[in-house]
Amino acid sequence: MNRQRLRGLIRKEALQILRDPSSIAIAFVMPFVLLLLFGYGVSLDARHVPIALVAAHPTAQTSGLFSGFRQSPYFRPRTYADIVAARRALMRGRVDAIIWLRPDFTRKALGGGAAPVGVIANGVNANNARIIEGYIQGVWASWLAEQARERGQPLVVPVDVRSRVWFNPALRSHDYLVPGLIAVIMTLIGALLTALVVAREWERGTMEALMASPATIAEILVGKLVPYFFLGMGGMALSVVMAIVVFAVPLVGSLWVLFLCAALFLLTALGMGLLISTIARNQFVAGMIALVTTYLPAFILSGFIFDIHSMPWPIRILTHIIAARYFVSTLQTLFLAGDVWPVIAGNMAALAVIAVFFLVAVARISHKRLD
Amino acid sequence: MDWYRVQALVVKEFLALLRNKASRMVLIGPPVIQLIVFSYAATFNLHNVPIAIYNEDAGGAARQLIARFQGSPYFSIGRMLKSGRRIKNIISDKKALLVLRIGPRFSRDLALHRTARVEVLVDGRNSNTGLIALSDVNAVIQAFSVHWAGTHGWRAAPAILVTRAWFNPNLRSRWFIVPGVVGLLTLVVALLVTGLSVAREREAGTFDQLLVTPLGPWEILLGKALPGFLIGGLEATLIIVVAILWFRVPFMGSVLALYLGLFLFLLAAIGVGLAISSASATQQQGLLGVFLFLVPAVILSGFATPIANMPLPVQYLTYLNPLRYFLVILRGVFLEGDGIAILWAQYIPLVAIGLVTMTIATWLFRRRLT
Numbered sequence: 079m080n081r082q083r084l085r086g087l088i089r090k091e092a093l094q095i096l097r098d099p100s101s102i103a104i105a106f107v108m109p110f111v112l113l114l115l116f117g118y119g120v121s122l123d124a125r126h127v128p129i130a131l132v133a134a135h136p137t138a139q140t141s142g143l144f145s146g147f148r149q150s151p152y153f154r155p156r157t158y159a160d161i162v163a164a165r166r167a168l169m170r171g172r173v174d175a176i177i178w179l180r181p182d183f184t185r186k187a188l189g190g191g192a193a194p195v196g197v198i199a200n201g202v203n204a205n206n207a208r209i210i211e212g213y214i215q216g217v218w219a220s221w222l223a224e225q226a227r228e229r230g231q232p233l234v235v236p237v238d239v240r241s242r243v244w245f246n247p248a249l250r251s252h253d254y255l256v257p258g259l260i261a262v263i264m265t266l267i268g269a270l271l272t273a274l275v276v277a278r279e280w281e282r283g284t285m286e287a288l289m290a291s292p293a294t295i296a297e298i299l300v301g302k303l304v305p306y307f308f309l310g311m312g313g314m315a316l317s318v319v320m321a322i323v324v325f326a327v328p329l330v331g332s333l334w335v336l337f338l339c340a341a342l343f344l345l346t347a348l349g350m351g352l353l354i355s356t357i358a359r360n361q362f363v364a365g366m367i368a369l370v371t372t373y374l375p376a377f378i379l380s381g382f383i384f385d386i387h388s389m390p391w392p393i394r395i396l397t398h399i400i401a402a403r404y405f406v407s408t409l410q411t412l413f414l415a416g417d418v419w420p421v422i423a424g425n426m427a428a429l430a431v432i433a434v435f436f437l438v439a440v441a442r443i444s445h446k447r448l449d
Numbered sequence: 450m451d452w453y454r455v456q457a458l459v460v461k462e463f464l465a466l467l468r469n470k471a472s473r474m475v476l477i478g479p480p481v482i483q484l485i486v487f488s489y490a491a492t493f494n495l496h497n498v499p500i501a502i503y504n505e506d507a508g509g510a511a512r513q514l515i516a517r518f519q520g521s522p523y524f525s526i527g528r529m530l531k532s533g534r535r536i537k538n539i540i541s542d543k544k545a546l547l548v549l550r551i552g553p554r555f556s557r558d559l560a561l562h563r564t565a566r567v568e569v570l571v572d573g574r575n576s577n578t579g580l581i582a583l584s585d586v587n588a589v590i591q592a593f594s595v596h597w598a599g600t601h602g603w604r605a606a607p608a609i610l611v612t613r614a615w616f617n618p619n620l621r622s623r624w625f626i627v628p629g630v631v632g633l634l635t636l637v638v639a640l641l642v643t644g645l646s647v648a649r650e651r652e653a654g655t656f657d658q659l660l661v662t663p664l665g666p667w668e669i670l671l672g673k674a675l676p677g678f679l680i681g682g683l684e685a686t687l688i689i690v691v692a693i694l695w696f697r698v699p700f701m702g703s704v705l706a707l708y709l710g711l712f713l714f715l716l717a718a719i720g721v722g723l724a725i726s727s728a729s730a731t732q733q734q735g736l737l738g739v740f741l742f743l744v745p746a747v748i749l750s751g752f753a754t755p756i757a758n759m760p761l762p763v764q765y766l767t768y769l770n771p772l773r774y775f776l777v778i779l780r781g782v783f784l785e786g787d788g789i790a791i792l793w794a795q796y797i798p799l800v801a802i803g804l805v806t807m808t809i810a811t812w813l814f815r816r817r818l819t
Contacts, residue, residue: 100734112744121758122577122754125758126757187607191605192606192608194611195611196613198614199613202617202785204622204625205577205625208581208584211584211612212580212584215587222606236564236601240569241586243579244571244572245574246576246579270740274733274736358471361645361736365732369641379487384492384493385581388492388494389490393490414573
């Protein structure tokens with residue numbers, strides 16, 4: 079590798095970036111806007127869920143149970159006179175669930191017990207329905223405890239579960255979604271930065287001109303990578319600062335490990351963009367492939383929202399070639415749990431393998447095509 | 450409006466799109482593959498989640514409880530711990546999502562009709578997965594508890610919960626996700642076909658030639674939009690068929706309501722694509738515009754996270770998103786059996802978005818020239 083030629087190439091690419099503001103917009107404006115939008119927009123914490131309360135025979139017992147729902151921050155209850163009206167409301171989407179106390183509720187509750195509390199949930203959004211059912215169970219359990227206290231009989235249930243959640247005891251979904259979002263956004267940006275730029279050079283024929291120059295393939299690739307790497311790291315730094323300052327996600331791990339992993343990940347993203355544009359050599363096709371292979375896989379297959387263990391095994395194998403998978407896991411660990419080397423070292427090794435694979439593939443393909 | 454002229458333009462657009470083998474492939478292959486992959490991957494239902502159990506109790510009750518976990522499809526018991534020292538490492542190294550700890554007095558407490566305690570430690574790094582796992586654990590223990598109370602003569606609680614879910618009785622999140630993926634991929638295809646169509650001609654300089662032909666701006670618009678409708682409609686149909694036949698998502702509503710929704714959604718999505726395309730001078734700008742629209746449109750549509758959970762200003766922003774309305778239509782028609790009468794409130798905003806964006810696109814055709 080010739081130092082002087084390399085410096086010339088890097089300078090050419092840097093000038094190209096500075097003169098066409100769209101790369102700078104991709105690297106800085108996109109993460110800022112997207113992180114802001116997603117950070118505020120994506121939340122799995124349900125609040126003020128509209129529910130219908132129906133008591134066929136209102137008594138002190140039924141209103142005692144209902145007042146638990148009225149006081150809970152999770153619900154926005156409305157009272158319906160009968161179950162028919164409540165069902166209609168559920169059908170029209172005005173409420174997400176119905177709590178239905180049948181006429182014999184009070185008699186059974188005061189008598190032999192096991193009075194049924196009917197819960198009908200709209201199951202279309204299955205995840206949301208389960209979260210709502212969890213909240214309803216909470217209200218029901220505290221009502222039972224209160225009843226037991228009032229009657230002076232301790233509530234005796236066979237098994238009581240004490241749960242503790244580590245690394246995110248307040249269960250703020252922001253704290254794990256924002257680090258994941260950084261991975262999703264940077265996948266997109268890294269690939270976009272290089273995918274279009276090189277495809278345009280092929281389309282215009284300037285890539286061939288570069289190759290006809292004395293510069294080697296390796297020099298051309300390094301010349302392209304270096305300026306975009308710094309641009310991408312700038313965007314990454316901006317995202318991390320926003321996560322800490324704007325979204326108040328605690329960073330438990332150390333900054334230098336984060337920096338190291340981010341650099342490795344960015345290499346895979348840039349390498350992927352280079353590979354796409356080298357194969358496609360056409361902006362339309364490169365853009366399509368970048369769209370199809372970066373954003374949606376990083377969103378769905380990375381473990382950012384959907385749990386990887388629960389996927390069928392062929393898909394689980396597929397997730398191993400998605401670089402974002404390793405970065406999402408690294409970021410969530412670094413932000414919330416700290417420098418857990420058994421997790422991070424494995425992820426870094428995988429990222430390194432993917433980066434090397436992409437860069438070698440790019441060098442191979444560019445070389446072959448020119449012959 | 451001269452149909453013959455429009456027809457010629459449509460043929461030309463199709464040739465431009467499908468002439469190149471690579472662009473033919475990226476248009477047709479990925480949506481179907483993605484439907485299959487994403488529909489299998491995108492599930493909130495846990496399955497075979499690795500857990501560890503630390504059992505300090507030698508009694509039969511603890512064994513019965515563990516047997517219930519072994520029989521559950523949600524969990525796969527990775528290891529039985531001999532001591533409590535390694536619990537912390539097992540969770541932080543991601544060897545297990547949660548550790549169930551059964552104390553030494555578990556069986557004895559149950560035999561004495563006292564409440565026995567079980568401790569659950571969960572990895573909260575992905576707090577949603579953690580919460581789902583916790584609720585699955587609770588369900589298993591609750592079932593054990595109810596069974597134990599019934600067979601060992603414990604007094605019943607004053608009230609019990611009897612839960613039912615409408616439209617999706619087993620709470621399969623796949624039924625929710627697959628119709629969502631249909632909407633997502635239809636949007637991607639419509640934007641891909643139209644988002645670069647004007648920009649490509651601008652970059653090549655052929656758009657000026659198109660403007661000096663006898664074609665009026667509305668005819669150009671129609672010629673550019675029709676391929677989007679045809680390709681988008683055909684691909685959407687293909688994905689819907691796969692969703693019904695392969696994924697067995699129940700289709701309860703009317704086909705007419707679905708296709709009216711699809712048509713209006715394509716109108717809005719193609720309008721957005723053409724407006725982005727006509728506003729940009731190069732393909733790179735066009736693609737950037739498509740990304741800048743698509744990425745937020747997916748997140749702010751209610752595809753994975755409910756709109757009701759978003760802060761109010763962001764909720765208002767989602768009213769501008771055509772995918773938001775189409776997802777309601779898709780899920781309503783598939784799962785709830787909705788017809789046209791119920792879905793009016795979704796159709797009207799789509800028409801409005803379509804008309805506004807198409808008008809902007811037509812206006813931008815001419816404006817760029819000067």
